[in-house]
Amino acid sequence: MSVDWQKAVGLLSVFFLMAACVWEMCRPHSIFNLSLTRRWSLNFGLWVSISILTSLVFRLSPIALAASRPGEFGLLPFLLIVDASLWHIHFSLHRFGVLWIWHATHHSDPEMDASTGLRFHPVEAFLESAVLLGLVWIFRPAVVSVIVFQIIASASNYLVHANAALPRLVENSLQWIFMRPGLHRPHHSVDPNVQKGNYGIVLSVWDRIFRTLHRQTFDPRCGIEGDPPAASIDPVHVLATLPWREWKKL
Numbered sequence: 001m002s003v004d005w006q007k008a009v010g011l012l013s014v015f016f017l018m019a020a021c022v023w024e025m026c027r028p029h030s031i032f033n034l035s036l037t038r039r040w041s042l043n044f045g046l047w048v049s050i051s052i053l054t055s056l057v058f059r060l061s062p063i064a065l066a067a068s069r070p071g072e073f074g075l076l077p078f079l080l081i082v083d084a085s086l087w088h089i090h091f092s093l094h095r096f097g098v099l100w101i102w103h104a105t106h107h108s109d110p111e112m113d114a115s116t117g118l119r120f121h122p123v124e125a126f127l128e129s130a131v132l133l134g135l136v137w138i139f140r141p142a143v144v145s146v147i148v149f150q151i152i153a154s155a156s157n158y159l160v161h162a163n164a165a166l167p168r169l170v171e172n173s174l175q176w177i178f179m180r181p182g183l184h185r186p187h188h189s190v191d192p193n194v195q196k197g198n199y200g201i202v203l204s205v206w207d208r209i210f211r212t213l214h215r216q217t218f219d220p221r222c223g224i225e226g227d228p229p230a231a232s233i234d235p236v237h238v239l240a241t242l243p244w245r246e247w248k249k250l
Contacts, residue, residue: 005147006061010051013154020114020158029165029181030219032111038233040115045235046105047118050125058129062136062146071140078141079149080203082132086153087206089131090199093124097250101243102127107195108232108242110223112188113163121239156202160184179204183213189220 055061060068093103105121136146160179174180179200187198197214200207207213223232224242231237 005143006063009063009147009150009154012151016155016158017114017117020162020164023164024113024162027165029163030111032113032163034111034229034233039109039111042233042235042238043109043115043119046120046238050120050122053122054125054129057126058133060133062129062132062150063143065133065136066141066143066146069137069140071142073139073141073145075142075145075148078135078139078145079152081139082135082149083153083200083202084206085131085135086128086201087199087203087210089128090201091210091212094196094199097246099124099127101246101250104224104242104246105238107188107222108224108227108238109188110190110221110227110229110232111163112161112185112222114158114161116188117157117161119238121243152202175204177203177205183215185222186214186216186220188222189216190223190225191220192225194220 093099102121102123106116106119106124109116109119156179160181161184162181164181166174166180166182171180171182175183179198179202183198183200183204186194189195194214194216197212198204198207199212204213223229227242231241234241
């Protein structure tokens with residue numbers, strides 16, 4: 001019986017999310033004030049909606065595309081190219097207002113935890129899916145390369161957003177190569193100047209190379225400047241009102 005690897009990766013993603021939740025309960029970094037149920041309901045609902053819409057729009061997953069055009073492009077080069085490409089996309093989402101209006105949905109979460117890794121606007125999700133499909137089409141990597149990248153990216157996504165504390169030794173060791181919660185948390189600061197840095201998805205090396213790596217010795221207040229916390233759990237606000245408000249600022 002053949003394995004549906006895209007579904008397998010999806011199940012692994014759920015496992016990583018659950019593992020991050022357990023980690024948050026065992027070693028919480030901060031105490032939250034907003035309703036956890038409402039925040040998680042919204043963030044999880046966005047993830048489910050995006051998963052359905054993406055499958056309808058693109059019809060073909062990156063793994064299925066790689067399987068339909070088998071190639072031999074190396075695993076490590078592909079991982080580095082995709083991660084570097086996603087770094088540039090993330091940088092562009094902050095650099096260009098027409099892209100920021102959609103990325104603002106992700107940053108509107110005033111209390112960052114693993115569920116924040118589910119919180120994206122469908123337009124941003126479509127953009128990143130299109131880029132990943134394009135890279136798979138251009139480089140024709142082996143199927144295993146695409147599977148490995150999606151597993152690593154999924155695990156990293158929940159790790160860096162987790163409201164959890166790493167032992168100091170682990171935190172300091174990871175930062176030289178990988179993104180970690182302590183590096184990504186400042187990126188979610190309500191202060192736009194602090195926000196512009198630490199764009200890495202999996203690796204921190206791109207921020208080092210492009211000199212956008214910032215270290216903060218304090219815990220930032222997360223969210224969007226001028227956005228009331230209560231609005232952050234309103235789906236109409238995060239999907240429509242907020243992008244429209246950010247558009248009017250351009």
